[in-house]
Amino acid sequence: MDYSLEEAARRIARARHLVAFTGAGISAESGIPTFRGPGGIWDKYDPQVLELDFFLRNYDRVWPVIKDMFYTVIHKAEPNPAHYTLADWEKRGLLKAVITQNIDNLHQKAGSRNVIEYHGNTRQAVCLDCGRTVPLTEEILSQQVPRCPHCGGRLKPDFVFFGEPIPPEAARKALEHTLRSDVYLVIGTTGIIIPASLLPYEAKRNGATVIEVNLHPSEYTGKITDIFLQGKAGEILPALAKETEKFLPSSN
Numbered sequence: 001m002d003y004s005l006e007e008a009a010r011r012i013a014r015a016r017h018l019v020a021f022t023g024a025g026i027s028a029e030s031g032i033p034t035f036r037g038p039g040g041i042w043d044k045y046d047p048q049v050l051e052l053d054f055f056l057r058n059y060d061r062v063w064p065v066i067k068d069m070f071y072t073v074i075h076k077a078e079p080n081p082a083h084y085t086l087a088d089w090e091k092r093g094l095l096k097a098v099i100t101q102n103i104d105n106l107h108q109k110a111g112s113r114n115v116i117e118y119h120g121n122t123r124q125a126v127c128l129d130c131g132r133t134v135p136l137t138e139e140i141l142s143q144q145v146p147r148c149p150h151c152g153g154r155l156k157p158d159f160v161f162f163g164e165p166i167p168p169e170a171a172r173k174a175l176e177h178t179l180r181s182d183v184y185l186v187i188g189t190t191g192i193i194i195p196a197s198l199l200p201y202e203a204k205r206n207g208a209t210v211i212e213v214n215l216h217p218s219e220y221t222g223k224i225t226d227i228f229l230q231g232k233a234g235e236i237l238p239a240l241a242k243e244t245e246k247f248l249p250s251s252n
């Protein structure tokens with residue numbers, strides 16, 4: 001396993017189909033708590049609240065908890081240099097797709113366009129009674145227990161609950177980019193939640209170079225990671241971008 005920023009930059013600059021696979025760690029420096037690790041969401045909340053049948057049976061009790069877990073903090077969060085680096089690489093045609101496990105919309109806020117939201121999003125909800133898709137506006141989220149503005153029905157956030165399938169279109173696009181990838185950036189994820197966490201293994205099996213950016217070793221490190229860049233994503237990605245410039249054909 002290599003630890004060299006220069007080697008990672010060289011691979012990125014020469015990549016034919018660079019893909020970034022991101023987890024909660026990329027948003028940590030934007031003030032969004034990760035799920036695991038010190039101060040993680042699962043230290044504070046019982047994962048049961050994200051089990052679909054528990055949510056449906058305890059609708060009035062769970063919604064305020066979910067708002068506290070996600071919506072309040074996501075609403076205030078801004079992208080950090082890691083998100084902006086990926087958005088810039090996409091604009092310049094270097095990065096082909098971001099596959100994210102995150103539901104915080106920060107990749108889009110940073111300007112990324114081709115963002116595959118493997119676990120859905122927090123922008124909207126689906127009404128379980130009239131079936132409409134409802135944008136989660138401040139007005140709806142200000143209700144103690146959000147209800148459908150059309151029929152007063154119960155709203156299910158549009159992110160993937162435990163026990164729910166991955167949105168089929170996201171699953172298809174994510175696998176397609178993963179199998180086409182020759183350089184696969186894995187940023188800020190423990191690599192333990194399936195099926196999302198299986199994607200880097202698919203990339204590796206298909207011959208991609210796996211470059212991992214993480215504060216700590218993950219399930220991938222020492223197994224499929226070719227280059228491990230340890231540290232904060234918000235610091236490493238801009239440094240990697242600077243180093244990559246050296247290997248890119250000069251713009252003039």
Ligand code: APR
Pocket residue numbers: 022023024025026028029034035036037040101102119187188189190191192193213214215216217218231232233234
């Ligand atoms: N920079 C880079 N990596 C970081 C940083 C940082 N500033 N801070 C934390 N990390 C790393 C941690 O070392 C850890 O490996 O980010 C990872 C966060 O791990 P998790 O909280 O488990 O997040 P993630 O892997 O995205 O979880 C996957 O689990 O609960 C489900 O659906 C939820 O999408 C989530 C999935």
Ligand code: ZN
Pocket residue numbers: 127128129130131132148149150151152153
């Ligand atoms: Zn409705």
